[in-house]
Amino acid sequence: MNDAVKMFIVLAGVTTTCGLLLAGAHDLTRERIVTQQLRYIKGPAIRTVLSDATNDPLLDRRVVAVSGKEVTLFFGKKGGRVTSIALETAAQGYAGPVHIISGFDPESGTCTAIAVALSQETPGIGSRITGDAFTGSFTGLDPATAAALRKDGGTIDGVGGATVSSRAVCSAVAAAQKLFKEIRPSISEVERENAHQ
Amino acid sequence: MMDAVIVIFSAVFVNNILLARYLGNCPFCGVSKNLSSAWGMGIAVIFVLTIATAATWIIHHFILDPLHLSYLQTIVFILVIATLVQLVEFFLQKNAAALFQSLGIYLPLITTNCAVLGVAILAIKNSYDFIMSVVFAAASAAGFLLALLCMAGIRERLETVVLPRPFRGTAITLIIAGIMALAFFGFSGMDATLSSLAHH
């Protein structure tokens, strides 16, 4: 047999077999990995946002499709009633994306709390966006007013010296507000479905 | 523009790929014996790292991500890098003989240099766009060259010095690298200054 053909068969064969094995392994572990990722990376932020919930919001999650995109909603329940719904959005910060979990009241659409799930902002400067003083200023934000810094004509006071990071948080929350507005009509339906399970 | 400057500064000094991110240490100890080979290796790494990061970025964003195959990242990236290095080697040999003479021998060493795969993965992880990824890769490699040159300069001098026998060779190289890493810590303050400038 031709040398080149042999080379081809060996390399392609090994790669295909490996692909098959990996696909199998991926199928087996995928679900677990998603749950683990949520638990360890976003879990703490989600629990902060839905702090008064009595259920495990990580298990009460639901994926809905909004304008072609898939969004995962986390339901915080108290006494069987949904008190708050959290979702994740991201915006480009100073040193990479800043992932924000924002919680909303399902009735009024008011922002109940936000928390930073993931960020690589500069320690000591940009990282101060994770502080309660800053994240707390989003609580009670009206659905009609999009989150924005005071210097951008909004209502939020930025963290001194960390304008880029603060602005990233605002735009992430604003995106979440917009998403939630789109999702809200279908929520009661999702919720009912959720309650059935 | 400012973003690019900060990425470059951070990749070369603050998060130096060798001294702060711990990537590419095997060639760091192996090829730092004299300045000329340090130059050769450093330039070869800049060359390969930039091409490899550009290629893996394209593959990740146009193939792996749309097909939901990002879990194959490791195997795909390393295969692409290995093939690419081989291709570059052939290409240089054919079309740029002079360049091949000076870089050629370092190319096989680069395939298993974790700096290449590491930077390709980091560029994806930091979600840089294409231009930024390339800038990041080139700057990281420039940081590699910088550290390698410093080390080679020190080791050339060190050759004439009487050392306790057990410390000769790699042992003293690592200890010097530790002291250099300590020196590079000094840059972290400058990183903070730069970023606060950018924030305003």
Added chain:
Amino acid sequence: MLINDFTRGLWEQIPPFRLVLGLCPTLAVTSTVTGGAGMGIATTFVLVCSNVLISVLRPVIHPKVRIAVFIVIIATFVVFVEMATQAWAYPVYQLLGIFIPLIVVNCIILGRAEAFASKHTVVRSFFDGLGMGMGFTLSLAVIGLLRELLGSGTIAGRALFGPSFLPCTLMAKAPGAFITIGCFLAIMNGIDERKRSIK
């Protein structure tokens, strides 16, 4: 002979000290004993599996695509490890981060594949991989132990000294990593030299 294959990796050629290979993970993940041992075990798994598989495939691997095939096989096992740690030991995955995929380019694995597994029988390759892997794990764990003890005053996360203990943070950072390993290397060289002079 099998014993020899096994013990060679534990002292005579213990990585990363004797074969100065695989330095990057050795430097990067040994700021804690857990990180060091976790990395060692992950590497051992990949080393043993790839050694065995390459040894099995030895007759069919075409010499010209040899390195590419080795890399694919090693990378496959690395992805397995990546998935397994993500699914069942997520904290370890977070701790080791980017260095799990980088096991692929750990020169020890490719080096053993090229130097040993592609030339020897399956059983011998298995023991060679196991010995090398255990030697690597041992080295990493010892370095991790020392650095964690001095750098944060804990062992596997448990505080050893009272609250008045001031850790030498430097040991947990990059300079500490380089200097510790440099000193370990010098100690190994010193022991060797003494042995030789006694002989």
Added chain:
Amino acid sequence: MTPLVTTVVFMAALGATAALVLIAAARFLAVPSDPRVEAVLAALPGVNCGACGYSSCAAAAAAVVRGEAAPGVCLIGKAEVSNAVATIMGKEAKAAARKIAYLRCSRNCGEAGTDFLYNGPADCRSAMMLYGGGKTCSGGCIGHGTCETVCPVDAITMKNSLPVIDPARCTGCGLCVNICPKKILALIDDTPQAAEKKKCAEYCMQDDLKFEVDQEKCIKCGICFNNCPVDAIVWEKGKPAFIEKEHCIGCYTCMRLCPPKAIG
């Protein structure tokens, strides 16, 4: 398409592409290489130690085939390897004369006086960094024996602060020639005539390196006479000094010391 199918198809495509690219590259970009390079490379030990002065065994093999290096290029391979390489290279290589290292400095400049005490590392290269080594004979051997240290075959021993080369052991690798900061070692053909011709006279006592005393400027102090390392200066109290050219080694000592700068 299920994820499983996507994965398998993608991986197969990737493997196939990689294989195709490599095969195509090997075929279309291949440079017709001299088969002798491969053969010589196979004969070399392949440890890439760099002792031969080339960066790798492959570079050394290429140099041998180009005729730049002798078949005995490999220092660790001993006679076996060099014979094997010579066989591959054929007659042409055998005809090339063997080179050995040779000390051009043959006078006793090794014992010349010192300008100052040097307490640094005992290594010619570092001594050289401090005013050229401190020997009054600035052109000659510094005498710390760095050449002895680098010699991979122990062909050099230091005697009277001067290297003595054992021609039987020397492989002509040139490591000592490259490392000597004073450049007083050279590679010459291994024949008695060549050794004769390359004596110190040819190197040190070139005409432009011989000194003369300007009889008019000379203040007859005798400093040059007292410090000449090779006693090449004739001087008596009250008379101008005179340099015997056949003995002068051009070491600059007198020139540097002369108060009225009468020597040049």
